[in-house]
Amino acid sequence: MQGQTKKELEKRQKKLKKEIALVNNLLFKEIKKEKNVLEDLKDINQKISIRQNLINTINAEAKILSKQIAINEQKVIKLKKELAVLKADYASMIFKSYKSRSQQSKIMFLLSSDNFYQAYKRLEYMKQYTSFRKKQGEEIVTQTKTVAAIIDSLTLQKQVKDTLILSEKEQQQKIELDKTSKEKLISIIKKNEKKYKRDLKKKIKEEKRVSEKIDKIIKEAIARANKKVKNKPKTPKKNEFILSPEAKALATKFESNKGKLPWPLEEGLITRRFGRQAHPTFPGITLNSTGLHFTTKKDSDAKTIFNGKVLNILVTSEGRKNVLIQHGNYITSYNNLEKLYVKKGDVVSTGQSIGKIFTDKVSGKTKLIFVLYKNTTKLNPSSWILRR
Structure with missing residues (x-):
């Protein structure tokens, strides 16, 4: 089951749940006129086996979710650090821009050029600086949205994992009830073991x-x-x-x-x-x-x-x-x-x-x-x- 993807495990889980429903419907729904403990024991064993397969599938799916949660938690930590650096750089840049604006205007910065070529280069620099500021602001917005999306995904993954854990506990409780019924049937069989063996051998012979x-x-x-x-x-x-x-x-x-x-x-x-x-x-x-x-x-x-x-x-x-x-x-x-x-x-x-x-x-x-x-x-x- 280790090589299966989460989607495959979800599909397998649905299949096993359907199989359990079929077992209950086809093997345990009918009221039996006469007890056949060997047949009943076989049916309970089959139900326990399917439930155990379902538990294994749920656990495998929960493990995949745990890995995904751990990966996403690391992503959030990394992205938050990157976002903090981006915000610090952006704040520094805005502060420097504000200081430079207070000292001299853009027009004075251009007019103080020694020649036309220098003025042109300064104008290009100003355009690039403005564009860079805008780009960095957009990057902060994008990074913030990415962090929020991953946090939302983490919340959902944790809810799914909690549901899987509850489902696994529920199936485990049902297995325990089935095992109790199984033990009762085994004790009945042991009391009349010779008779059941004789009947079974007769059936095999037929x-x-x-x-x-x-x-x-x-x-x-x-x-x-x-x-x-x-x-x-x-x-x-x-x-x-x-x-x-x-x-x-x-x-x-x-x-x-x-x-x-x-x-x-x-x-x-x-x-x-x-x-x-x-x-x-x-x-x-x-x-x-x-x-x-x-x-x-x-x-x-x-x-x-x-x-x-x-x-x-x-x-x-x-x-x-x-x-x-x-x-x-x-x-x-x-x-x-x-x-x-x-x-x-x-x-x-x-x-x-x-x-x-x-x-x-x-x-x-x-x-x-x-x-x-x-x-x-x-x-x-x-x-x-x-x-x-």
Whole structure:
């Protein structure tokens, strides 16, 4: 954060405040029918983490302001010294001018010249002296205004810094309240640790089973598609699509939009990242996230992130749907839908609603699991979608 400018830090602070509002709205607004302490603990940890990032950002911004205040204070000291010298010189010059005027007039000074050339030189000197006096007077006015402007800026900077300090204290107090709630949840978990571990392992096992099923479907889809290709390469790569010129162009366009692709929903919050990660509560248990987990508002739709074709639709034993969309040799997976607006074989466009995201009646949460593949290789979606 040290290399960031004040403007960048202000932008980051706004983003984090918006994220905290989303966390409160999406994770803590719904009244839960049944307590899920592991889920609640994860949510509180996420809120604490965002608040801590906000505090770090506020502190970084306050440090920049402190440096600017110190620089401006030094400028004021330097300018005041220069102004004092200017005023002293100007006062001396005015005094000398007054004394010389009392001794002899300008006309007498000119008439007392020995010759015309000397008179001309004296006239030029008088003009230059008058001009210099005027210029020095103007410089004093300018310097005075500059000092006043910097003092005004200093006052404003100090007010902003005071506001930042108050904001940091407020966030710190909220973190302390969240930590108290966290401690209560941890004590509940410790009482029934074996049960929670057992439930968690069951959930991890189910996630792995679903992931393996999708992998198998994609491999079968690749095999079927490649079987229909007439002019196959001599040594086709295993589990990779043999692309037609149109499919290759689509895949190239998909790749060129890396980092610029839209989110698979209108508004939401990433509540689980991609990849292997240690469980925040139970040491020794590792979560292997195949994609991104989003939490969003009730009645939200999943939206396709790019033009493509519906490759397949999976339905779980609980009735949840998973839509697979093909974009050349890239596949996007939209899991945990309760209602579909598309069917297998449909051509879809970027931003099109493909289904309504399921809302859990017990937790009150609306979650979408989004996975990105290149052939059968899972990619980190965070590197491909827009940063918010």
